Amino acid sequence: MAKVVFSNVTKRFDAETVALQQFTLTIEDGEFMVLVGPSGCGKSTALRLLAGLEDLTEGEIRIDDQIVNQVSPQQRNIAMVFQNYALYPHMTVRDNLAFPLTMKRMPTSIIAEKVEQIAKLLDLSQLLARKPKQLSGGQRQRVAMGRALVRNPSVFLLDEPLSNLDAKLRAKIRADIALLQKRLNKTTLYVTHDQVEAMTLGDSVAVMNHGELQQVGTPEMLYKEPQNIFVARFIGNPGMNIISSTVTRNNESNIVVRIEQQKITLPKISQEGLQKLNQSAFIGIRPEAFNVAQAGHHVALNVKIQSVEYLGHESLVYFQLADAVKHDTNNYLIARFTGQFDTSHAKEAFFVDPTEIYLFDKSGLVI
Ligand code: ATP
DSSP, X not given: OOOEEEEEXXXXXXXXOEEEEEEEEEEOTTOEEXXXXXXXXXXXXXXXXXXXXXXXXXXXXXXXXXXXXXXXXXXXXXXXXXXXXXXXXXXXXXXHHHHHXXXXXXXXXXXXXXXXXXXXXXXXXXXXXXXXXXXXXXXXXXXXXXXXXXXXXXXXXXXXXXXXXXXXXXXXXXXXXHHHHHHHTOEXXXXXXXXXXXXXXXXXXXXXXXXXXXXXXXHHHHHHSOSBHHHXXXXXXXXXXXXXXXXXXXXXOOEXXXXXXXXEEOOOOOHHHHHHOBSEEEEEEOGGGEEXXXXXXXXXXXXXXXXXXXXXXXXXXXXXXXXXXXXXSSOOEEEEXXXXXXXXXXXXXXXXXXXGEEEEXXXXXXX
16 A cells, blocks of 8 residues: 655745645555656656655655655655666676665575566566676666565656667557556656656656646546646647637627637637636647638638648648738647648648637636
8 A cells, every 4th residue: 555645745945946836746556647747847856755865845745644754765665766777787687686675684585586576577587697788778677677666665656767768669668667567556656758658658647847736637638628728738749739819709608719810609618717718818729620621611710831741640730820920920830630631732721620629718727
């Protein structure tokens, strides 16, 4: 059992540097939580605070209902894997794996047994006699994970563990880690700046920005129901397109947003949402929500296509709203189409189903 709770945790390094601000997050026993956000948003600080490698300024961290603010790292029974692996270069894989148990002065026979077990689990049995420099990046990574897991920690922390690997290997080890976590059912906190990694790995994903938690939820929730513009843009590859818009109400008190010359009537929104709108708002459209407009589509946006990236299974189309071109030449929107995009559509228009349009207030909160 290991449930982890951050309650209103603030970490101030100095007057200007607030790495974490009133950070509150619960990681349930056995849950795989991914902490994701841009560089410098405080992810590693959250991990280091949980491991006991930094002291917090305000708030509380609990592991299984015990406040651990004053508990030393050794007594927290947490294992951490860093991006540089930190293996001992002069030791064999066997000795690297055994090291945490040797330090605990466990009997040699038990150490040997546990090392065999963990080596088998991580497919390292054939490599036990090698030194780290005789291993590939992926194998070193697995040794680092094995060394962290061998002493059966109650919480497993990983800080950008795949960032030194090439893209193919990253995808493979990502899948291995997800499988391993499911098998071990260990409470895990995994830090990355890569939203693809976050979406493919976590049961739950916590999105951070500037030391503050933006939203926590399943990958699907974050994608379909982003709570603010930051999450809408950060999750998804490419992220959501955000367009500044004016808002009015028609006679049936439906919301009508105006995108350049085009007026789009949106499905009804809540009374509370209505109150938050004050003539202007941001609208959000996922790249995959654009379709090439057919005759009969009343709500079509005139577009000027700038470039097309063909990626094999899909094409990304960079475009501007035709009416916007004259006053804003740098602001591209991105649409995604399956397969190869037919550039003869270049002078045409895109259609968006109004139910796929998101609305955000001026402060960036979803309505
Ligand atoms: P990255 O993805 O680049 O590793 P991160 O999200 O993990 O970034 P942190 O390393 O947690 O971010 O850093 C959060 C903020 O705290 C940054 O502004 C960083 O410069 C600052 N910071 C981190 N460690 C220290 C320290 N020991 N002393 C002072 N400031 C620090």
